[in-house]
Amino acid sequence: MAPDSLSLDRILNDITTTTNLASLNHTLKNGLPKESRETILSSPLASNQDPLTILDMRQNTLGVLYIMSARLNTTNAPVPPNLVTNFCHNFLPEQARLAPERVTMLAKGIMRLASQHNNISWAVDPLQNLLARYPPDRSYLTTIHPIFLQTCLMANQPTAALPVLRHPIANISTALSDLTYNDNLIYHYLGGMALAVLKRWAEAEEYFEICVTAPGAVPAALQFEALKKLRLVQLISRGAVSPLPKYAHGSLSRLLKNSVYTDLINAYPQNTERLHMLLDKEKQAFSSDRNLGLVLQVIDRAPRWTLKKLTATYVTLGLGDIARVVGISSEDEVRALILSMIETGDISAQISASGTVTFSDPPPQFTKEEVDTVLYDAQRQSDVLEALELETARSKEFINKAVKSQDGGSWAANTEEEMYSLSAWDNDSMFG
């Protein structure tokens, strides 16, 4: 048995009496021997009481955090689920932020607990609370984010993730949370998946794009998967792909070029025959990538894009002609398709009794409010950028670099190189 100074009773005493949280954190983190720390924290009290029931979830946030996270990650000291939920509702974020790595442990532990009980959906609520209360505001990325999203997806509750996904990540602070680049990748990848499941294509596209364009010296495998999904989502929502931003890693698009997805993109949407052939042939590949569902949706929507193209070319067209061009055999199906597209606002058209479709394109209308919001957003954006610019201009790094580059002119080297290449050629051609 551990000596008295290291027993949980002693620690509990520290937790309840101390007023200096920073030193308590230090004690808990470094005061205990490394190898036995988790065992001590998860051991019961001498009186055989559960320490978690004694401590106040709010006042003693830090202590509870340590004990609970330790116990969630061992097998011999179960934590009652209601205590976890209670803690997530009531903890003090300021205290919890002193020990970010324990928060990560806690989040992982919650997920483990849920899977031990075969009830993943239980974890959604505590994690959501934890996630909502821990960071200073929603724009910060934390290690809880990817865990939470994974839980939502595993629990088949993508809607639960929406409140979180609605706030785009804009701030990264490694002091707030012990992040790795994978947390960022996984969060945005899973976010894209959740949004794709909910058919919120535009947002899903954005999340996948952030994952694909994450900075790095080498591409991650997850980024490639995200790129595949990004392309599919783009095909579904717009019927065509748009180029990746310049800062995306070059080898990602090269990798994609050699995959079946490029064939799919090239054949889309006109070449229905090829699309179906591709689907038959590559079904295995698509489903092993877990993209079969998306691919099927992509192919289902192909006639829409062909039809939409027609509206730019024709004023009127018979249903039969449309059916021929779009590649659908029955006129009724075409009629249903057109109706659904008119309903969703993809096209504006009228179908006459004789089966003639008249397309029109009413000019886009904007209400005064919309314009105002746009202007307001733009102003806010420019404020943000201005503040950021000032901040950058003040920063030591920037000033160092700016001073350095003023000293040596870089143009001289370039021109010299040019001249050299020219003269080299001349010599060669004359007397080679």
Add this chain to the structure above:
Amino acid sequence: MDVDIPEETAQSSTQYRDSRRPTLVIVDDQHPFDLDGYIANYTGRTAIDRLIHIISTCPTLAPEAFQLAVQHIHLSRDPSLYQQVMSAYDHVSGASEAPLPSGNDLPSIDTKWADEMMAKNQAERSKLEVELKTYSNNMIKESIRMGHRDLGDFYRSVGEYPTALKHYTKSREFCTTSQHVLEMCLSVLELLIEQRNYSHLPTYVFKADAALEAASAAASNAKEGDAATAPAAAPLLNKRKAVSEDRERVQSKLDFATALSSLASGNYQKAAHSFLKLGPAKDLGDWMTRLVAPGDIAVYGVLCALASLKRSALKTEILENSTFGVYIEQEPYVRELVEAYLSSNFKTVLELLNRYSSRHSLDIYLASHVVELTNMIRNWAVVLYFQPFASIKLDRMSGAFGWTVEEVEEQVVNLIQSGSIHGRVDSQNKILYAKQTDYRAELFARAIKAGRDIQSTNRKVLLRMRLQQADLTIKAPKGYAASSIADLMQGD
């Protein structure tokens, strides 16, 4: 240098010929073609090459062309050409429906002549090779160069292009003046054109340009040609005093080579400009009959120009260009074509194009581009025709172009979809409407979209910046070099 070219070129030129074979050209009263008159414009190898092309694409003319080819082969030094002619003929008689006289009934080659020629060739080759060897042993640069050049010329005349090219390029190592380089470049260019291997033309044109520059600079410095180089430069540039004249002459050849390579690569606008600025026919010297006829230049130039240039440019560059006018005189129908086009008489334009389509597709340089050029001209014509209208009945257009209404609709729809015409078709009433754009609304829509795009891009870029500041960038796992990761990913 380009020593690796030969194999590659030999391959590509044969493939090229094979791929083109299936399209057969019809020559009849509607599509006249005067074989004798046409082939009389050419001498030497190109005449035979052209005849082979005609044999393989046009069954109606094949027997006649066959006879002519055999005649021409007797004037050349390459009996093996007969095999090519024969195989082209066999191929086409297999492909055509109407029976053709069998190859045995046609005049065959004089075997005695062939044997003699082979022996003569063999003798000459040994002679030249021995000479070259002697020169090489004596280490006389100038003689070695001439030895290579002569061998190059020899191999070219017997049709061994790769070896010829090898000797020409080899001779470059022994060039002492830019005149020599220029001479070498021109020989290679001529060889490449004859071989219809266009991809390397620009390289040599570029080299020749630089050599020309240097040569004329050298010449103007030393007015009197220095004794050492004058005889060597004799065949192509014998008079060194008339520097500028020489220059223009070479320049014309280079322009022609550039024009052909642009044509071959499908860059019709550039080709048109190059053809239209060619100097008078005499500047092209012996190329004029050995490679091309003046009439050809008129046809190439005008077709490329019609397909790619604006009306104003057509007027200044063709009709008001007296040098090019001389070429046009050779093919009067070309002038009609331009005039009909400029007066917006598109029906005549299309009729003329159709009437002379056989003339165009029987030309070795133009054949593979005829369809595309014709399409481009037709598309331009439709675009130009529709420009002034806000709406027009399709049957009126069909009258103006001489097509059926369905054809017009198909054309117009293609053009709308490719973005050349801003309009929409009323398929039920057969009317084409010009597109009415509400520019104000469009501006609003674009501005708002741009605003939103910029905001979302900003957000993403800023996040990226934050990630970089926090050093959360993707790093290769320990123990893996970046390349092996790429391999790994390639694998799955």
